[in-house]
Amino acid sequence: MSFFYQNRQEQLYLYLSKNNPYAVHLHRQLELIYVLSGSTTVTVEQQDFLLTPGQGVLVFPNQMHGLKHVKPGHNLLCIFEPDFCHSFRQFFQNKKPAHNDFTVSSLSEHSRIALQGLKTLAAAMEKDRPTPSDVQVYAEGYLTLLLADLLPSLPLQVRKNTDDLELEQRLLLYLDAHYTEELSLESLSKEFGVSRFVLSRIFTEKLHTTFPDYVNSRRLDYARDLLLSTELSVTQIALDVGFGSSRTFFRAFHSAYHTTPGAYRRQKESS
Structure with a gap:
């Protein structure tokens, strides 16, 4: 989700x-x-x-x-x-x-x-x-x-002041602006001043997902948009959306959509 x-x-x-x-x-x-x-x-x-x-x-x-x-x-x-x-x-x-x-x-x-x-x-x-x-x-x-x-x-x-949203809401706001960058629970821990275990528990207990799965879902959504709206190579898209390598991108994309990025682009272009 x-x-x-x-x-x-x-x-x-x-x-x-x-x-x-x-x-x-x-x-x-x-x-x-x-x-x-x-x-x-x-x-x-x-x-x-x-x-x-x-x-x-x-x-x-x-x-x-x-x-x-x-x-x-x-x-x-x-x-x-x-x-x-x-x-x-x-x-x-x-x-x-x-x-x-x-x-x-x-x-x-x-x-x-x-x-x-x-x-x-x-x-x-x-x-x-x-x-x-x-x-x-x-x-x-x-x-x-x-x-x-x-x-x-x-x-x-x-309710709390709108500048002090619940931590999970502030997390989503931050990740929406930074999901294409290199991220880790450790870097988020420093950003929000709480332990990585608190952050991990928010993802699993409140958002019903994991930190890597959430970040990957945002990157993959962006990747699908780029595949359909640009002529960028798959490798360049992988880097632009925040994956460290095209291999990691291919594996995550296939796991989510059961096809390759190239096949997805061709299928949508022909439909």
């Missing part, structure tokens, strides 16, 4: 997602996930929420989360900056929910109108990027209605 920091730039992103899983990640924006059909499991910081139509979650900034479908269906995704709805910015800066899930039937008619409005905007926006300013204005209004209704129903807890 892959984990990553998602460096999003847009103020607002609206999308109707069909059967799309998302690996565990975090970003500085909020994310609204609302189930329209089928059923979906959303994991937020070790909590699993099984959602059916009419249910959703509101993920706060820098909360680790991922999504997988249990039954095929559609979800409304709305990702927005903490200051997109200015009146609520203070809630997102120093608090997080004890639980992130909600059921629209327990909210007011305003929330149902807001969610229907966001769904309509998302349907119109599927092939239109970036988000036009008029759509942003409508979305801000709908989100303001929804948040005014929803936030009082979510028990909020004071």
